[in-house]
Amino acid sequence: MIRARAVEKRYGRRRALRPVDFTLERGGFLVVTGPNGSGKTTLLRLVAGLAAPSAGELEVEGGRGTLGYLGHEPLLYRDLTALENLDLYGRLYRVPERRERIGMLLERYGLWDVRGERVGSYSRGMTQRLALCRALLHEPELLVLDEPFTALDVDGAELLDCQLAELAGAATVVLTTHEPARVDPLATATLALA
Amino acid sequence: MSTSSPNSSASRIPVPVIAALAAALIGLAIVLAFFVAPEDADQGISQRIFYFHVPIALTAYACFGWGAWKALRLLWKGGDRYDLESYVAIHQGTIFGALTLATGSIWAKASWGKWWVWDSNQLVLFLVLFLFYSAYFMLRFSIDDGPRRANVSAVYALFGVALIPVSFLAIRLAEDFIHPTTFNRDGPQMTGTMFFTFCVAWLAMTVLAYALYRVELLGKRLDANLRELREALA
Amino acid sequence: MTYLSDVAALARKDLRLELRARDTLPAMLLFVLSTLVVFHFALPTGADEVAAQGLLWVALVFTALLGLARAWTPEREGGALDGLVLAPSDRSAIWLGKSAATFVFLAAVEVVALPAFSLFFSPLHASGYLGVLLANVGICAVGTLLAAMAAASRTRELILPLLFLPLAIPLVVGGVGAGVSDDPGRYLTFLGLYDAVFAILCWASFEYVVSE
Numbered sequence: 001m002i003r004a005r006a007v008e009k010r011y012g013r014r015r016a017l018r019p020v021d022f023t024l025e026r027g028g029f030l031v032v033t034g035p036n037g038s039g040k041t042t043l044l045r046l047v048a049g050l051a052a053p054s055a056g057e058l059e060v061e062g063g064r065g066t067l068g069y070l071g072h073e074p075l076l077y078r079d080l081t082a083l084e085n086l087d088l089y090g091r092l093y094r095v096p097e098r099r100e101r102i103g104m105l106l107e108r109y110g111l112w113d114v115r116g117e118r119v120g121s122y123s124r125g126m127t128q129r130l131a132l133c134r135a136l137l138h139e140p141e142l143l144v145l146d147e148p149f150t151a152l153d154v155d156g157a158e159l160l161d162c163q164l165a166e167l168a169g170a171a172t173v174v175l176t177t178h179e180p181a182r183v184d185p186l187a188t189a190t191l192a193l194a
Numbered sequence: 195m196s197t198s199s200p201n202s203s204a205s206r207i208p209v210p211v212i213a214a215l216a217a218a219l220i221g222l223a224i225v226l227a228f229f230v231a232p233e234d235a236d237q238g239i240s241q242r243i244f245y246f247h248v249p250i251a252l253t254a255y256a257c258f259g260w261g262a263w264k265a266l267r268l269l270w271k272g273g274d275r276y277d278l279e280s281y282v283a284i285h286q287g288t289i290f291g292a293l294t295l296a297t298g299s300i301w302a303k304a305s306w307g308k309w310w311v312w313d314s315n316q317l318v319l320f321l322v323l324f325l326f327y328s329a330y331f332m333l334r335f336s337i338d339d340g341p342r343r344a345n346v347s348a349v350y351a352l353f354g355v356a357l358i359p360v361s362f363l364a365i366r367l368a369e370d371f372i373h374p375t376t377f378n379r380d381g382p383q384m385t386g387t388m389f390f391t392f393c394v395a396w397l398a399m400t401v402l403a404y405a406l407y408r409v410e411l412l413g414k415r416l417d418a419n420l421r422e423l424r425e426a427l428a
Numbered sequence: 429m430t431y432l433s434d435v436a437a438l439a440r441k442d443l444r445l446e447l448r449a450r451d452t453l454p455a456m457l458l459f460v461l462s463t464l465v466v467f468h469f470a471l472p473t474g475a476d477e478v479a480a481q482g483l484l485w486v487a488l489v490f491t492a493l494l495g496l497a498r499a500w501t502p503e504r505e506g507g508a509l510d511g512l513v514l515a516p517s518d519r520s521a522i523w524l525g526k527s528a529a530t531f532v533f534l535a536a537v538e539v540v541a542l543p544a545f546s547l548f549f550s551p552l553h554a555s556g557y558l559g560v561l562l563a564n565v566g567i568c569a570v571g572t573l574l575a576a577m578a579a580a581s582r583t584r585e586l587i588l589p590l591l592f593l594p595l596a597i598p599l600v601v602g603g604v605g606a607g608v609s610d611d612p613g614r615y616l617t618f619l620g621l622y623d624a625v626f627a628i629l630c631w632a633s634f635e636y637v638v639s640e
Binding site: 050069075077092 | 513
Binding site: 012014054 | 272339341343
């Protein structure tokens with residue numbers, strides 16, 4: 001599903017990601033670890049297609065429509081409600097049976113009651129849960145998650161554990177985390193960045 | 195990590211040769227313009243400046259066009275080298291643009307007694323372009339180095355060349371309600387010697403621009419290589 | 429026609445955001461009215477109609493700049509621009525949706541500003557209104573793209589006017605000409621030409637402005 005050969009990223013003089021090689025088969029679960037500044041976020045952005053490598057080859061199967069991304073920012077509109085945010089993304093991703101899917105996700109992640117409130121009024125945990133809904137909305141085949149547990153509250157983290165356990169094997173997952181132990185049982189591969 | 199830009203045949207000519215050629219041509223142009231070419235009956239001395247003013251303007255257009263071409267290549271294929279080449283070309287274009295305004299101003303003073311007139315469409319166009327390309331540098335310097343800066347600069351460079359004809363049309367149209375054209379502008383009827391002088395000056399300016407372009411590129415690439423070396427050794 | 433429905437969804441989003449926040453539109457309205465009043469004091473007595481028309485365009489351009497400065501703020505706040513770029517829809521749809529919404533805002537302001545201008549100074553001919561409409565397209569198309577460029581810069585609000593004003597000059601010429609000239613057709617055609625050239629350029633190049 002993903003093949004990386006000597007992939008690196010430079011922003012002018014600054015080296016954001018040193019050359020890295022790895023392969024991840026379909027259904028694989030890759031956990032990326034490394035200290036701050038080692039380029040974990042950069043690597044995930046490259047895989048997601050938000051940036052292009054400065055050198056090397058990166059092949060990611062599937063188009064933008066099959067990829068779900070969760071970054072450090074929620075990628076949401078603070079002045080829109082949860083429903084409005086997901087509705088917009090649902091349209092852009094051409095999600096079939098949009099309303100049902102949105103309802104299902106909001107309920108599952110405990111956001112149904114606040115669906116009509118501005119995202120700007122949510123707590124950090126709630127925002128992250130909604131961001132997760134956004135990433136999962138179109139049932140992506142490749143899920144790219146950048147430290148998803150960091151901003152989640154306890155309930156949210158448990159929900160994510162469940163979700164990842166469900167997805168393992170069915171979808172391909174690339175994930176960075178500061179607590180690798182949490183996702184160890186699910187991981188099929190690890191990548192440690194220096 | 196090479197210091198020369200690959201491929202094109204002109205880029206294989208070493209810089210000192212081009213610089214010498216530029217110097218020779220400029221010398222020749224000056225001699226022709228001020229001593230050999232006949233004096234124009236109507237305009238006198240101001241017409242001599244014309245031999246440089248118009249070639250400098252044409253060279254500026256060429257630089258902007260060259261910069262836009264490199265910008266297009268950057269967006270097409272990507273790669274640091276097109277970004278640098280585009281930037282340097284536009285830099286040269288802006289310098290020549292400033293020179294166009296300066297020589298144009300001298301010409302206006304010599305012809306009509308004022309340091310600035312709105313009657314010359316070309317001069318007004320250069321004023322607009324000068325503002326536009328000055329903003330290019332401000333934009334470039336306010337974005338951190340990286341692909342974003344290269345892409346944004348490239349798109350802006352393309353806007354520049356689109357602006358040139360559109361602006362020219364606009365200035366022409368504006369004549370109706372801004373200023374009636376009362377003065378006899380631009381190109382005097384050129385005789386053989388005059389035309390030859392003009393062509394020499396044009397060639398001189400083009401080669402000068404190319405020489406400066408190569409020199410600046412060389413300098414910037416050397417800088418970059420030096421930095422890389424320093425970092426590798428550190 | 430999923431492209432157009434994407435554009436519509438994005439434009440609707442911007443309209444909804446503005447209706448909810450209601451900060452940009454009122455500011456633009458007040459700005460343009462205040463500017464017109466300033467112009468009354470800035471014009472010496474006996475200044476002709478043409479001069480006043482010129483000032484109308486100055487007012488419109490700067491009012492547009494005021495609105496454009498905040499055009500991409502909602503996308504920046506939550507990182508939503510990345511979200512839009514990731515979507516399978518064409519990246520140019522992001523620009524087109526935003527431009528369309530900006531056009532609506534600018535037109536809404538002009539619905540008040542133009543009658544106010546007619547009241548304070550002198551009435552506009554039909555060709556003048558048409559000129560405003562055509563120029564709006566150019567302002568919104570180019571302005572939205574330049575605002576995205578400015579958003580990538582450290583000096584955001586400072587640099588947008590610098591980028592925009594040289595490109596706005598032909599629009600001002602077209603607009604003023606359409607309003608005062610005996611032959612407005614030439615100016616209106618010119619505005620159409622500007623719109624066509626620059627809209628295509630914006631449409632084709634937006635993708636690069638948001639990519640790394």
